[in-house]
Amino acid sequence: MNTVYIMWLRELKKYSRSKSRIVGSLGQPLLFLLALGYGLGSVFQKAGQGNYINFLAPGIIGMGIIFTAIFSGIALIWDRQFGFLKETMVAPVSRFNIMLGRTLGGATIATIQGIVVCLLAIIVGFRPYSWILILPAIVVMFLVALLFTALGTGIASQLEDMQGFQLIMNFLVMPLFFLSGSLFPLTGLPTVLAIVTKIDPLSYGIDALRTLLSNAGHYNLGTDITVLVLITLVFLGLGSYLFSKIQI
Amino acid sequence: MENIIEVKNLIKKFGDFTAVSDISFNVKQGEIFAFLGPNGAGKSTTIKMLTTLLHPSSGSIELNGHNPVNESAAARRSFGIVFQDPSLDDELTAWENMEFHGVLYGVEKSLRKKRIEELMKFVDIWDRKDSLVREFSGGMKRRLEIARGLLHHPKVMFLDEPTLGLDPQTRNHMWQYLQDLNKSEGITVFFTTHYMEEASRIAQRIAIIDHGKIIATGTTEELQAQTQTTSLEDAFLKLTGSQIREEEASAGDHMRTMGRMFRGTGKR
Numbered sequence: 339m340n341t342v343y344i345m346w347l348r349e350l351k352k353y354s355r356s357k358s359r360i361v362g363s364l365g366q367p368l369l370f371l372l373a374l375g376y377g378l379g380s381v382f383q384k385a386g387q388g389n390y391i392n393f394l395a396p397g398i399i400g401m402g403i404i405f406t407a408i409f410s411g412i413a414l415i416w417d418r419q420f421g422f423l424k425e426t427m428v429a430p431v432s433r434f435n436i437m438l439g440r441t442l443g444g445a446t447i448a449t450i451q452g453i454v455v456c457l458l459a460i461i462v463g464f465r466p467y468s469w470i471l472i473l474p475a476i477v478v479m480f481l482v483a484l485l486f487t488a489l490g491t492g493i494a495s496q497l498e499d500m501q502g503f504q505l506i507m508n509f510l511v512m513p514l515f516f517l518s519g520s521l522f523p524l525t526g527l528p529t530v531l532a533i534v535t536k537i538d539p540l541s542y543g544i545d546a547l548r549t550l551l552s553n554a555g556h557y558n559l560g561t562d563i564t565v566l567v568l569i570t571l572v573f574l575g576l577g578s579y580l581f582s583k584i585q586i
Numbered sequence: 587m588e589n590i591i592e593v594k595n596l597i598k599k600f601g602d603f604t605a606v607s608d609i610s611f612n613v614k615q616g617e618i619f620a621f622l623g624p625n626g627a628g629k630s631t632t633i634k635m636l637t638t639l640l641h642p643s644s645g646s647i648e649l650n651g652h653n654p655v656n657e658s659a660a661a662r663r664s665f666g667i668v669f670q671d672p673s674l675d676d677e678l679t680a681w682e683n684m685e686f687h688g689v690l691y692g693v694e695k696s697l698r699k700k701r702i703e704e705l706m707k708f709v710d711i712w713d714r715k716d717s718l719v720r721e722f723s724g725g726m727k728r729r730l731e732i733a734r735g736l737l738h739h740p741k742v743m744f745l746d747e748p749t750l751g752l753d754p755q756t757r758n759h760m761w762q763y764l765q766d767l768n769k770s771e772g773i774t775v776f777f778t779t780h781y782m783e784e785a786s787r788i789a790q791r792i793a794i795i796d797h798g799k800i801i802a803t804g805t806t807e808e809l810q811a812q813t814q815t816t817s818l819e820d821a822f823l824k825l826t827g828s829q830i831r832e833e834e835a836s837a838g839d840h841m842r843t844m845g846r847m848f849r850g851t852g853k854r
Contacts (some may be wrong), residue, residue: 351677351682422674
């Protein structure tokens with residue numbers, strides 16, 4: 339238990355110390371909110387879909403979370419390169435606890451990021467459907483964050499250095515985000531895109547957030563949560579297996 | 587005296603390449619033991635097996651009575667280690683690095699506080715305890731790593747080329763401290779180095795490994811007598827030859843190759 343806590347604390351300390359990282363990571367979501375939210379707002383309205391900012395905000399919150407979460411997981415590569423990973427590997431504690439602690443830490447950071455993006459969205463004009471439902475929405479944010487941090491950790495435990503990073507950005511993170519229905523409604527899609535959005539786990543996270551924050555879900559909330567929990571468990575299991583196999 | 591490290595017929599293979607080829611040796615409790623060899627001889631691979639980071643292909647290891655493979659937690663509690671390259675967290679302070687280690691090794695809170703202060707004062711780093719490790723010089727990092735490795739009172743201290751890149755002042759200070767600790771607490775010290783003068787001055791017993799095999803063990807005097815030379819450096823060269831070695835690909839390099847294949851970039 340102490341191991342999990344100290345690994346979690348380490349992630350939070352590192353995060354709170356890198357002010358530039360915090361500010362820098364908010365630029366992109368803000369740009370999306372302003373450019374797309376206001377740029378496409380009137381078209382969206384004319385198509386009879388209502389207020390685009392209210393539709394878009396949960397998607398951009400999801401974006402803030404997935405980027406931060408996968409990055410936190412991938413940061414394992416830095417630990418390997420700077421040698422700190424060895425210190426944890428020779429410690430008399432289970433590797434599962436180490437992996438769990440750092441994944442929970444990364445997920446906490448990504449959740450904070452999601453909350454901050456949510457506040458930003460409110461500042462630029464987003465109006466949540468119900469203020470009370472923000473609380474369960476935060477729980478969903480944490481679940482999404484946990485899922486993608488575990489995925490990032492699993493990937494990072496297979497990589498030796500940062501060279502594969504660009505590949506992961508372009509062939510994993512970007513597609514996960516763009517094909518999740520974060521920017522567009524899931525109804526009336528071409529068949530292929532409809533299938534792809536069903537496979538993308540982020541779809542369910544964003545759909546759950548949209549249900550809670552904008553009262554505009556596509557699947558039902560029960561399905562969303564079930565899928566998220568199951569995939570999170572699979573990724574946590576896979577991540578900790580791959581992590582336990584790391585040899586230095 | 588009892589043996590704290592017992593290695594029997596230890597073999598480690600990476601594919602076709604045999605990094606460690608059937609070695610056996612013992613280290614007595616309270617001994618200062620030097621493990622010498624040219625680059626790529628199998629030193630680091632052996633240390634990794636002793637410290638649970640790699641599993642042997644065959645053979646047996648006992649560390650403080652524990653098998654590093656199936657009693658890894660007990661084995662890990664028995665040793666402290668200073669790696670060849672730094673293993674501190676740059677973005678945490680010196681104190682936080684110590685605290686982190688103490689928690690991982692289950693050192694109880696009040697004891698932890700007391701020991702951290704003692705050790706950091708001893709290695710002359712206490713006044714910088716709240717500075718980020720990033721701001722430290724190479725020598726300070728080494729000292730902090732040694733302090734950290736000792737925090738959980740290990741029975742054996744492994745040091746893999748600990749003095750690489752340190753100035754003579756820091757080097758002497760470090761060895762003085764470790765020798766004192768060896769005398770007062772009976773800590774066994776197991777180290778590797780490329781400085782023969784250092785090995786002959788510090789170590790009570792020496793093993794020389796080459797091409798994965800141990801080719802000689804004994805005190806400096808015994809090794810010199812055996813090779814009819816007058817210094818450990820000459821004895822070492824006589825035993826291992828003067829040809830310059832290419833380091834064989836380590837496990838890490840193998841992984842790097844796999845990573846490249848996975849990413850589809852770079853050369854195969």
